[in-house]
Amino acid sequence: MSEPALAPRNALTGMILVWSVALLAAVAIGIFVAEPWRMPALLVSFGGVVLLGFAVQLGYGRTHGFVVRVSASIMGALLLMGVVSVGFGLAAIATAG
Structure with a gap:
């Protein structure tokens, strides 16, 4: 059995990284x-953001x-990309009008 981490990294940092990449893309x-x-x-960039989200959380x-x-x-990235689009x-x- 593995021992618990004494000072685990903040998971919010990884989410903010994915959200910022999605916004910039x-x-x-x-x-x-x-x-x-x-x-x-x-659509292609959202696929990349999904893979990035998995990689960061892994x-x-x-x-x-x-x-x-x-x-x-992933949902935060989808919402950000949707609002920008x-x-x-x-x-x-x-x-156009």
Whole structure:
């Protein structure tokens, strides 16, 4: 049986890392990718963020609460990317009219 960690790392730090990568990816895609290719690029980048979320939480090294930590980091990233994409979609509608 393994001994408990005396000072485990903060799991919120890993979630914030995943959320910040998702936010930066969504903003970069909104700025640099042409409008017809934004949604496929967002889907691919979200797949990368999901893999990053798994990797960060596996690197955390604790099994207790793994599913909760991974789902929180992925859902936060999904919400951030969704809000940013809605903002860019509304901006595209406003400039097209």
